Amino acid sequence: MTETAMSPVHSKQHGTPVLSARNVVKHFPVHSGGVLRRRIGEIHAVCDVSFDIYPHETLGLVGESGCGKSTTARVVLNLQPATGGTVEFEGKDLGELSSKEMRRLRRSLQIVFQDPYASLDPRLPVNEIVAEPLRIHGLYENGGKDRVRELLKTVGLRPEHGNRFPHEFSGGQRQRIGIARALALEPKLLVLDEPVSALDVSIQAGVLNLLQDLQAELGLSYLFVSHDLSVVRHIADRIAVMYLGKIVETAPAEELFQNAAHPYTQALISAIPVPDPRKERSRQRIVITGDVPSPANPPSGCRFRTRCPKFANQLTDAQREKCKNEEPQLVDRGQGHPSACHYAESLQLI
Amino acid sequence: MPDHTKSDIDATAPEVPETKGTGEGTTVAGPSRTEREFTVAERSQAQLVIRRFLQHRLAVGSLIVLLAVVLLAFVGGALWKYNVADITPDESQPPSWEHPFGTDAVGHDSFAQVLRGTQISLGVAVLVALIATFVGTIWGAVAGFYRGWLDTVLMRIADLVLTLPLLAVAAVLGDVAGGSWWLIAFIIGGLYWAYVSRVARGVVLSLREKEFIEASKALGASDLRIIFKHLVPNALGSVIVNATILVAIAILIETALSYLGFGVRPPDTSLGLLVSDNQTAVSTRPWLFYFPGLFIIIIALTINFIGDGLRDAFDPQQKKVRA
């Protein structure tokens, strides 16, 4: 474990990290039905996840549904308390802050949600939605009106439309409202939880460009949580791939696509369709079978072994024993970046 | 509905110089361009609700009838030539131009009595709805928002109130209260808030999982702000619908109480008291019994229909069109 703790997702960036997560664990209790509601088990949503985010960079957190990426994001924001491990923001341990201190710190740590239809209060006009963070932190009195106008302009909306209600806007416009709200307090780190996956393709691009512009202009750091590797490749500097609550591989974006080392990353890359008919027809596919096991009862040893094509087709019985009994650590096994597979091998898939 | 008009902050604000553009420049479209994105007129949430309500014919009809009854009771009552306590020389007269609803054995003008009864019954009903809705909504919202032990304690108390046999408690307290109408309203309201609190809690429980609530938390909003700025306004639709039903229920309860002799007492009167007093006269002077009865039915029915209309109007599902 010390290995992982000492070498969290490396960065080529210099300086001190804005945010460091160390050995973060999050379990959700499972209760039985009935009156007594006995605790009958635990969902291991996030298991021992560590990473750093540096100023001005984007860390992409990728994985399929149920891999714990959204929970990680919420733990990072202290919207849900961690079961174990620490999250430090600019050197302050979020777990040790009083609720008053935490409230103050929220100015620097903001989130944009996936669903632009659910994340805006339907009963408030857009002006009020964007003004809310200013009002909460007592900043509205000093030129709040102008600030709201300015924010709406920043995200490419017209201030004249501030009186309209969320339901009158399209998905992309609503997402921009959500971004304006998150920017109101001039945060340092923005957690983006699937910010474009609910949007239509033609709209998605505009929002992604906006996010890039904002980062360049305001020097923001992003934790970009997504299931879509194509989007993450486009926007992230570094990528961490999650599977069943663990980071299985992490690398700078380009390196991950050039030499993916973990069989899961490889399968993920090869499963994503490319909008190019000839390429798509001739692509090499690593198809994995089955579904993700329940996080209440993850497999022993390597969590991916039940679906791993390498485990199923290439390894000898002796090698498989190791997968079954020993949990692979997230370390560099000669591919130039850390991966959590005993038999990691680089593979170029595109 | 909350009033949003105060927030049109940029209508008067001076143009702010563009300090922080994203480098996208201005729109290229010329002034001749046809608008294709917003081909539908701008409407606030409240406007949408009103619009949908107006399409519910039965509800709109009921609203008109109810308004007519209210006007008749309060304006008509004040203008009518007889007062509720006036004793006229005409005894036991059937309905005529002089006495539209007839008179009783003492010579009271029945029309004046029915109007006064309607005033009292409506007053009780509205006060009950206001008390129960106010207490119940806050109670339920707090329970639903905090969950855990506070929820358990608050809802057990509400459950306890619900188990009290309403008529018995109201009868005992009503007797003590001495028959003034607003005390009776307080008693009924003091028992009915528990129903409202259950409804409000249910709505808040589902609302609190919404992302916009999480968004407020992430912004550092206090619990009070989240409850009063986001949860309560969003729960208002369901609560208003419930309140209309409460009004109808309260009218009937007050009727029942007065009928049993625990409600409003003479010389003042209510619709329930009128029905109760005149039940013996059904066969001999039926007008004394049927007119107040008719008013009870009209009020209860119209309010129920209005409640139906409001429920449909608040239900956004109605507007969904698959495209």
Add this chain to the structure above:
Amino acid sequence: MSTTDPTATTADPVLEVADLNVQFPTDDGLVQAVRGVNYTLRRGEVLGIVGESGSGKSVTSLAVMGLLPGTARISGSVRFQGRELLESDDKELSKVRGRGISMVFQDPMTSLNPVYTIGDQIAEAIMAHHDIRKDAARKQAVELLDLVRIPHPEQRANAYPHELSGGMRQRVVIAIAMANRPDVIIADEPTTALDVTVQAQILEALRTAQQETGAAMILITHDLGVIAGQADRVLVMYAGKVVEAGTADEVFYTPRMPYTLGLLGSLPRLDVKTDRLTPIAGSPPSVVNMPPGCPFSPRCPLAQDICETEEPALEPGPNPDHLGACHFSYRVEGHEPGDLFSEQADDATPLPAGTNEGEARR
């Protein structure tokens, strides 16, 4: 796949849709969900329909199946093997549904009955159209489950839908869809609710189903990547209309409609490192009370005055099978998205109805 078989794409239509219009009256006015859609589905081919939300791609296929709510106003013609479906009554239609045309929806839970085992549900589907005994139907059901690669089909046949994962459920739906060897399978966003690794499995199961039954397939999706890998021919829909039609290669490599080109440019690619995407400005238009002219014109970099007044027809270019609905198709051909779409204009410069336009546009 029949991509390499030219004979399959020349004749033998199983489904012909002509001038299909679907409208829904609403509070705000008439929603024109589908406006004059024409296409022919040939035996054994995979026709991809791609479009964004509100483009009418789903409504089109629901109209074909006769599954739209009663408020919908439908006109035009849908001919299945020469028989007009729009004029058929419900009894005739239910003979066609399941047997002639079957459907796979986005959410498998809505098409499965939670109180019956999946084996029974598949057997039920078979017995609805064939006069065979229950145990024979049940045996076929297990074979079908095996065909869509459900492990241990014998035991899984006794499982209830809630005991299966989303991917497994979708396989069951596919097994039901192919149970009566239909001539047409319509798959409406069959993988949208699923993870990518499961999506790959489901697309494979769909392909198996299509090849086993020899059915033609309509694959409806918003995902250009899925279309690229699966479809022989592609229809691109926008604001209720087909705006481009052609083979997958034609549509992806030499689009004739600026919208198609714009879509390709706004897509982050897995296979290529892109520094900057070229978005399409604005938002998709409202399909309520649509003004005349080309619905894409406010977002189109090529738009001229004629685009405001006259809606372009879907017409062939140099290649008679490759259709595009643009007055300026010739100016789109051979361009990269970045050539046409500048990045300056962006989403979200809406204009409220009734505002003084000249002033609001500055």
